[in-house]
Amino acid sequence: MSLAELSTRLRAFAAARDWEQFHTPKNLAMALSGEAGELLSLFQWLTPEQAAQAMSDPELAANVEDEIADVLIYLVRLADVLDVDLVKAANAKIDRNETRFPRIKDA
Amino acid sequence: MSLAELSTRLRAFAAARDWEQFHTPKNLAMALSGEAGELLSLFQWLTPEQAAQAMSDPELAANVEDEIADVLIYLVRLADVLDVDLVKAANAKIDRNETRFPRIKDA
Amino acid sequence: MSLAELSTRLRAFAAARDWEQFHTPKNLAMALSGEAGELLSLFQWLTPEQAAQAMSDPELAANVEDEIADVLIYLVRLADVLDVDLVKAANAKIDRNETRFPRIKDA
Amino acid sequence: MSLAELSTRLRAFAAARDWEQFHTPKNLAMALSGEAGELLSLFQWLTPEQAAQAMSDPELAANVEDEIADVLIYLVRLADVLDVDLVKAANAKIDRNETRFPRIKDA
Numbered sequence: 001m002s003l004a005e006l007s008t009r010l011r012a013f014a015a016a017r018d019w020e021q022f023h024t025p026k027n028l029a030m031a032l033s034g035e036a037g038e039l040l041s042l043f044q045w046l047t048p049e050q051a052a053q054a055m056s057d058p059e060l061a062a063n064v065e066d067e068i069a070d071v072l073i074y075l076v077r078l079a080d081v082l083d084v085d086l087v088k089a090a091n092a093k094i095d096r097n098e099t100r101f102p103r104i105k106d107a
Numbered sequence: 108m109s110l111a112e113l114s115t116r117l118r119a120f121a122a123a124r125d126w127e128q129f130h131t132p133k134n135l136a137m138a139l140s141g142e143a144g145e146l147l148s149l150f151q152w153l154t155p156e157q158a159a160q161a162m163s164d165p166e167l168a169a170n171v172e173d174e175i176a177d178v179l180i181y182l183v184r185l186a187d188v189l190d191v192d193l194v195k196a197a198n199a200k201i202d203r204n205e206t207r208f209p210r211i212k213d214a
Numbered sequence: 215m216s217l218a219e220l221s222t223r224l225r226a227f228a229a230a231r232d233w234e235q236f237h238t239p240k241n242l243a244m245a246l247s248g249e250a251g252e253l254l255s256l257f258q259w260l261t262p263e264q265a266a267q268a269m270s271d272p273e274l275a276a277n278v279e280d281e282i283a284d285v286l287i288y289l290v291r292l293a294d295v296l297d298v299d300l301v302k303a304a305n306a307k308i309d310r311n312e313t314r315f316p317r318i319k320d321a
Numbered sequence: 322m323s324l325a326e327l328s329t330r331l332r333a334f335a336a337a338r339d340w341e342q343f344h345t346p347k348n349l350a351m352a353l354s355g356e357a358g359e360l361l362s363l364f365q366w367l368t369p370e371q372a373a374q375a376m377s378d379p380e381l382a383a384n385v386e387d388e389i390a391d392v393l394i395y396l397v398r399l400a401d402v403l404d405v406d407l408v409k410a411a412n413a414k415i416d417r418n419e420t421r422f423p424r425i426k427d428a
Contacts, residue, residue, distance in 0.1 A: 144358020
């Protein structure tokens with residue numbers, strides 16, 4: 001499924017629950033940040049080494065996937081209500097970063 | 108461009124700058140949360156009505172697109188280093204949410 | 215109890231649980247941000263009017279106090295491990311803000 | 322200066338700039354989370370060892386103090402508009418944590 005199809009699914013999900021009234025840019029930016037905070041909390045007491053092995057612990061892996069999913073869900077909803085093309089915006093930013101941060105080795 | 112292609116582009120971008128050493132799960136979760144906070148700050152003093160019109164102000168719109176891009180970029184990098192399929196994880200979460208939050212109207 | 219006494223209490227609390235090893239600046243900044251995100255999530259679906267009345271709902275009020283407490287706890291711990299005087303730092307910042315943002319009315 | 326005096330100073334600061342209209346609980350929770358995100362960003366690419374030495378770099382130290390100050394400022398403003406006693410709330414939370422997390426050594 002593409003990101004566009006995910007966006008359509010989420011739009012229908014919100015409509016079927018009469019949640020569009022809550023999905024304002026301000027509220028969605030808050031929800032996105034809150035979920036990013038929950039994701040963060042999964043890693044906060046881990047050493048860098050433990051965090052790098054997070055996905056080999058099934059319970060932690062499930063929580064990580066769950067929080068990553070929530071971040072993507074609110075990001076896609078926010079982009080939809082603001083009419084922002086997510087992948088296009090990311091590519092435009094990477095184009096600018098190509099100039100700001102020169103390559104130091106051949107890939 | 109698909110999300111998979113964006114992920115490949117970002118992986119090459121990091122490799123060409125020797126940034127893989129910084130792109131640990133813990134650091135990327137921090138960067139993601141920091142960028143979500145910057146996005147949040149664009150809306151913090153706006154009324155709900157002003158926030159809903161954010162994209163009709165060209166300067167604010169550019170900043171919103173820029174911060175949304177940064178959130179997506181770090182989310183895609185994090186999913187890549189953790190080997191999480193972003194869209195699959197989101198769909199699995201929406202499947203669970205379909206059960207948790209019943210529809211109240213036909214879409 | 216003053217903020218200095220709270221800091222001393224929290225330092226002893228951490229020591230008695232052998233948690234100093236986890237209370238690094240990086241980890242505490244993550245915990246602080248995660249708790250700020252939980253606080254945010256309490257307000258995310260509320261209208262401005264509902265949020266302004268948050269403390270008249272006993273259950274919500276208890277959650278708000280709980281999350282505010284968590285933010286302060288991690289902020290005080292972070293300031294302690296970094297040896298930052300919180301109130302002094304805040305006053306120095308307000309001094310700078312007095313210049314940046316002129317008064318528009320007599321208080 | 323005590324936290325109560327800091328709160329009074331911040332209240333007067335907001336009043337003198339007609340900012341009370343912006344200092345709603347929802348907006349202040351957003352500002353708090355945004356500033357916690359900026360603090361986080363100062364540590365995101367540092368190793369745990371580098372982060373532990375943050376205050377020996379004068380420029381980084383100044384930025385850390387600045388962001389810590391901003392977090393405290395918005396936390397104090399939020400507690401003021403919600404009429405929450407910050408230190409009392411923190412102590413009540415630590416009381417509960419004393420039970421949840423037993424001591425493992427004598428302090």
